[in-house]
Amino acid sequence: MGHSIALNFEDGVTRFVEARAGETIADASYRLGINIPLDCRDGACGTCKCRVESGRYDGGSYIEDALTEEEAAEGLALACQARPESDLVVAIPSTSAACKTRPQSYEVGLRSVERLSETSIAFSLDAPAGLAFLPGQYVSLRVPGTEQRRAYSFSSAPGADALSFLVRDIPQGLMSTWLREAARPGAAMEFTGPSGSFYLREVTRPLLFLAGGTGLAPFLSMLGKLVGTGCDQPVHLVYGVTNDADLVGVDALEDYAARIDSFSFSTVVAAEASQHPRKGYVTAHIAPEQLHGGEVDVYLCGPPAMVDAVRAWLGAQGVTPASFHYEKFSPSAPADAQRLAA
Structure with missing residues (x-):
């Protein structure tokens, strides 16, 4: 049985990879062309040290110089050795560009626009197949008819059949004006993401x-x-x-x-x-x-x-x-x- 791994990079870009049974974090990443930091693959150098922020895993074998007991107790792991035992969220100490990956882009249809009050608008988009995100993250959405982008956090939960967002209605705002005056159901919307290091971690305390x-x-x-x-x-x-x-x-x-x-x-x-x-x-x-x-x-x-x-x-x-x-x-x-x- 495989598990999903959310790789969260220093620049906020998140990529999801599916680890096959028995596969390490590094092997699953490299199989999809995501070159996370790695040198030895033997648990000896510590180059692939990362932080597992959520989920269970087998830390594998390594030497003390690569990962100390204190670091392991704090949730650090070696990507070349750690094997998921559940879905994981992993913070990678490198940028997405350095790891030869980038945010994913999607084009979807606008589902609805709803004025919630004189200062707030909610809108929803069709959820594209294969999109995964962590609750709390955002996307960079292109304002139709322009090359300008605006970042909006998901208000919908992962796995919902529509992507929902909450926007402040700014009188001269570029996206606000489009939503207010020109938006129609079915309009093409393009976004990149998911992104962001603000997301819900594993809940272990209040x-x-x-x-x-x-x-x-x-x-x-x-x-x-x-x-x-x-x-x-x-x-x-x-x-x-x-x-x-x-x-x-x-x-x-x-x-x-x-x-x-x-x-x-x-x-x-x-x-x-x-x-x-x-x-x-x-x-x-x-x-x-x-x-x-x-x-x-x-x-x-x-x-x-x-x-x-x-x-x-x-x-x-x-x-x-x-x-x-x-x-x-x-x-x-x-x-x-x-x-x-x-």
């Missing part, structure tokens, strides 16, 4: 999700994934927006709360004039118990100012999360400048 505006999209994808896999850890989402009109997707969150026993969420509106019961910024609505004394994985997606404010707030609380994954985005910037993840 999760705290923090979303700002259309930064809700990747969390909808993550929650869709958790519906399929189940989750025995507490998951709490704090979703903050600027104005009442920006608060969309609440019905989807309520549906996930009904389907995932361990999931809860709260919404926050920053505008003073709002009648929302919770006002202010996201950080004012994080309860101490949701930080679990630092034994928590924090995921944050929002504008740069929000990301910086949350990092400063965590420091002021004297809390260092077990892991902190974030993605900063700028809604109207070109795709190559829209996202910064860590």
Whole structure:
């Protein structure tokens, strides 16, 4: 029985390969022409050292100089020796170009466009055969009739029959204007991806999700994934927006709360004039118990100012999360400048 391996490169490009029974990560990659770092193939040099972020594997045989016991305990492995025992997500310490691969390109049809509010639009595309992605990742979508691209996170879960996205409606925005004025079902759309190092890792401790505006999209994808896999850890989402009109997707969150026993969420509106019961910024609505004394994985997606404010707030609380994954985005910037993840 084979297993899927998601190779995530330093530049955010992700390629999926199928490992045959008994095949190593390196063998599966090279069979498809993806030349991940490799020298000896004998577990002696350490050149192919990578981090397995999710899944089970047999680490194989190697010498201490190539991989120490401490490194192995932290999830590092040698690609020339490690054999998957389940689907894996593997961080490769090299760029996709250096490994002689690149993002995949697809052309699909536009399924639907839905105005969610005066400031937000949702749209969906046909899902191309063979596309796989990690929940939280994004694609670079070409604006029809131009050579300009915009990056949008999936709001749909992997495996769905349609790819869904959530977009802020910017009055003079290139994609917003096209969606608002020219988009028709069946229109040809071209994108490359998946990309991004902001994605849901293996869930081994409580999760705290923090979303700002259309930064809700990747969390909808993550929650869709958790519906399929189940989750025995507490998951709490704090979703903050600027104005009442920006608060969309609440019905989807309520549906996930009904389907995932361990999931809860709260919404926050920053505008003073709002009648929302919770006002202010996201950080004012994080309860101490949701930080679990630092034994928590924090995921944050929002504008740069929000990301910086949350990092400063965590420091002021004297809390260092077990892991902190974030993605900063700028809604109207070109795709190559829209996202910064860590």
